[in-house]
Amino acid sequence: MTYPSLLAETVSFRGHNGDQGEAYLARPTRPGKFPGVVVIHHMPGWDEWITEVVRKFAHHGFAAISPHLYFRDGPGNPDDIGARVRAAGGVPDDQVVGDVAGAMAFLRAQQNHNGKIGVIGFCSGGRHAYLCACRIADLDAVVDCWGGNVVVDDKSQLNAKRPAAPIDLTEELRAPLLGIFGNDDQNPNADQVNRTEATLKRLGKTYEFHRYDGAGHAFFNTSRSAHRPEQAADGWEKVFAFLRKHLAA
Amino acid sequence: MCSYIVEKARVLGSAKGASGWMRIDTANVYFDHPYHAPFDHALGIDFVCEADGARERVAVEISAHSARELVKSILAALASGEQAHAQAAE
Numbered sequence: 001m002t003y004p005s006l007l008a009e010t011v012s013f014r015g016h017n018g019d020q021g022e023a024y025l026a027r028p029t030r031p032g033k034f035p036g037v038v039v040i041h042h043m044p045g046w047d048e049w050i051t052e053v054v055r056k057f058a059h060h061g062f063a064a065i066s067p068h069l070y071f072r073d074g075p076g077n078p079d080d081i082g083a084r085v086r087a088a089g090g091v092p093d094d095q096v097v098g099d100v101a102g103a104m105a106f107l108r109a110q111q112n113h114n115g116k117i118g119v120i121g122f123c124s125g126g127r128h129a130y131l132c133a134c135r136i137a138d139l140d141a142v143v144d145c146w147g148g149n150v151v152v153d154d155k156s157q158l159n160a161k162r163p164a165a166p167i168d169l170t171e172e173l174r175a176p177l178l179g180i181f182g183n184d185d186q187n188p189n190a191d192q193v194n195r196t197e198a199t200l201k202r203l204g205k206t207y208e209f210h211r212y213d214g215a216g217h218a219f220f221n222t223s224r225s226a227h228r229p230e231q232a233a234d235g236w237e238k239v240f241a242f243l244r245k246h247l248a249a
Numbered sequence: 250m251c252s253y254i255v256e257k258a259r260v261l262g263s264a265k266g267a268s269g270w271m272r273i274d275t276a277n278v279y280f281d282h283p284y285h286a287p288f289d290h291a292l293g294i295d296f297v298c299e300a301d302g303a304r305e306r307v308a309v310e311i312s313a314h315s316a317r318e319l320v321k322s323i324l325a326a327l328a329s330g331e332q333a334h335a336q337a338a339e
Contacts (some may be wrong), residue, residue, distance in 0.1 A: 080306060086279065
């Protein structure tokens with residue numbers, strides 16, 4: 001038996017406003033055309049776990065890229081850059097959408113691209129994935145992994161960087177959406193997930209939600225005490241099944 | 250949860266990091282997922298100098314219980330230290 005070969009490297013991409021930044025790319029090396037996935041990192045930053053996720057996608061037959069959303073706040077170690085961004089109140093939504101669009105353009109320009117692109121995000125990346133799905137027209141699938149603040153109950157939390165709650169943009173959602181949530185999570189909590197689902201249903205969107213007992217925030221993350229192996233294994237199966245269905249050529 | 254919630258405290262003093270001693274003017278304090286400490290959530294304190302651009306930080310990540318114990322120790326050290334130094338000056 002032979003495991004599929006893959007290539008993983010840091011590449012340069014053009015993001016929002018044409019700014020040049022770095023991204024982590026992994027793709028199968030065998031001949032053929034592969035669907036693309038943009039992996040949006042979580043709030044703590046562009047860290048080792050995200051590179052593992054990108055390689056996991058390549059192992060499973062996708063060309064995956066994770067743009068470093070904090071490249072404008074470097075240089076430094078990922079944790080120092082993440083801390084800097086946290087202290088500054090995060091990065092603007094417009095900038096994230098522009099960077100994700102730039103990463104999509106990078107994938108579309110590759111010779112091994114099959115024409116379909118999805119986006120997956122974790123934590124604040126889940127919120128960003130939902131946001132991008134409402135603002136980027138040519139996405140073919142979106143996966144929101146426990147994105148907090150899709151629903152914003154305290155409107156004082158909205159600001160110049162995050163002026164809109166993604167839930168309020170759901171009418172513009174075009175791509176099928178997969179949501180993965182832990183029932184013990186507090187952001188988003190179960191009620192907020194219920195309200196997100198109710199909105200998707202009311203607007204007739206194509207979606208599927210999977211919620212896991214005994215799991216809270218970030219339960220896929222193998223570097224955290226929040227990791228839940230059984231729930232994560234099932235969740236990953238759901239992710240790959242969903243993306244294979246919607247990103248087939 | 251991952252959040253952008255940060256309590257900022259103005260501080261006056263110095264901190265010693267990887268590059269040696271540096272001036273600090275701010276402590277960014279937050280309770281969230283740690284980067285290194287083996288907890289689901291930790292109290293993080295980043296000592297930085299915003300006047301110098303905050304490019305370097307001296308960081309700690311400690312448990313919520315430790316943080317509360319640290320608050321008590323800080324207040325106790327200040328109380329006993331100020332009393333001892335006041336007595337020595339008399």
